[in-house]
């Protein structure tokens with residue numbers, strides 16, 4: 179075997195290993211430390227995950243720089259410097275595991291571990307934020323609660339007693355005892371498993387970005403498709419010196435020239451050639467322009483040794499026609515689109531984007547100007563469309579419906595979206611119409627309330643086979659919590675996107691938790707896989723979120739400085755959205 183063949187074969191092996199790893203991760207859900215066991219133990223029915231893998235969520239450099247943003251952390255200190263923040267990854271989470279709430283860096287499990295190791299100071303803005311009602315009669319976790327975080331009691335003042343069956347799902351018409359709010363990891367997991375990848379479609383290459391390959395990408399051609407000059411210089415034949423054609427022959431070989439039918443370059447002859455040009459038949463090497471001297475007699479002399487095949491990229495070096503380049507399930511990144519184009523594709527077969535219709539509820543909402551007369555600006559309409567698009571959805575409409583039960587019913591009944599997303603109206607106020615509407619349309623509630631702050635009243639319902647509704651609470655940060663808890667994993671499942679790599683980070687300072695519920699808290703990323711909670715994280719606030727580059731999943735009871743917690747990524751931390 180020649181050196182080149184040995185190198186090629188090593189590359190082939192590396193590629194095969196990468197693809198094998200990819201395939202294995204698809205099978206195991208990417209949890210190579212625990213492929214199916216623990217990660218499925220908390221899932222309904224205990225089914226193994228099938229279509230999730232982490233490859234598409236490799237760390238992504240962040241475009242966000244923390245310095246100079248005027249960010250205040252919960253301890254009142256300013257945001258980290260640009261240099262501290264220079265190297266960042268997209269933080270992602272595990273839609274199947276219960277790991278967010280059950281493990282900390284000390285190896286202890288459950289809220290007792292973090293709560294006992296260091297009481298987290300309560301940030302003043304949280305106390306003053308109008309946070310969701312905390313449990314009153316049993317506000318502090320009981321000893322049993324503290325040691326069994328996976329089965330929290332229902333401490334929620336849940337306003338909709340009628341909708342659940344004991345199994346945790348129900349048709350909206352049932353009248354059964356009040357359901358427990360789902361623990362956050364379970365709600366997240368249910369949403370991740372509620373949908374199947376949508377049917378495949380063919381898309382022009384440029385439109386397929388962000389979608390997922392519905393079939394393997396096989397090379398339609400050899401790459402390169404001809405022996406190619408890797409440098410500007412001369413194509414030479416045999417040992418030098420070489421004779422050059424007279425200038426008037428205009429014999430230069432340029433990229434794009436079709437010289438396949440030209441006479442072979444004879445031994446002892448050379449011709450000028452450009453990078454990317456097809457090497458003429460008979461050429462044995464390319465001599466770089468800086469490594470040759472031309473004498474007055476049109477004779478070319480090499481100034482250093484020329485080896486056979488030098489600076490020629492042989493046909494098929496990267497792949498042969500029919501080679502398996504990428505597996506099904508790979509997200510179409512800009513690099514995938516580039517490879518597909520190089521390999522001859524005009525269109526790609528990808529999983530269809532989920533169609534999402536956003537229904538913004540609330541008579542109090544203004545679309546422009548200053549809040550006035552008891553009315554406020556709609557903060558969710560402008561936020562959700564781009565966020566959903568960044569999650570791979572096609573937002574068909576964002577409609578402002580006010581607070582009218584019939585209008586909402588008609589909109590939900592008429593929608594053909596894969597996912598209807600409502601904002602507001604999930605609680606029990608006089609004009610909160612989401613639950614009654616779900617009853618009217620005969621929806622099946624999969625999640626009705628989640629033990630998470632903010633975002634407690636969020637819900638997930640199946641409207642019809644393959645069609646869902648996610649009800650986001652009206653408080654803006656609560657809506658974001660619902661988006662990340664229920665809509666994001668569902669959209670991921672519908673679009674066939676891989677589950678993100680489980681990532682845990684270390685708290686640079688303590689994070690105040692809820693006694694019994696998970697808390698989602700805007701944070702700043704710091705070097706060394708550390709995070710710092712941000713101030714202004716009350717349910718009605720967006721100030722902390724707007725400065726954040728992830729949300730931390732703080733377990734019930736809070737987390738101490740040095741504890742590890744899970745993170746939920748936000749799209750703007752990894753791309754210019």
Ligand SMILES: Nc1nc2c(c(=O)[nH]1)N[C@H]1C(S)=C(S)[C@@H](COP(=O)(O)OP(=O)(O)OC[C@H]3O[C@@H](n4cnc5c(N)ncnc54)[C@H](O)[C@@H]3O)O[C@H]1N2
Pocket residue numbers: 309310311335336337538539540542543554555556557558559601602603604605606607610632633634635650651652653654656717
């Ligand atoms: N008696 C109870 N009251 C409330 C409970 C409860 O359990 N019992 N839960 C509270 C929690 S927690 C939340 S969160 C909210 C959820 O309320 P809804 O989903 O019904 O939302 P609304 O009442 O329509 O609005 C709540 C709040 O958010 C403002 N809002 C609504 N939409 C927008 C928007 N697009 N942009 C900006 N702000 C918006 C709205 O004006 C309200 O201030 O319920 C608690 N109540």
Ligand code: MOO
Pocket residue numbers: 308309310311630631632633634635651653655656657717718
């Ligand atoms: O106010 Mo509530 O905490 O669910 O967002």
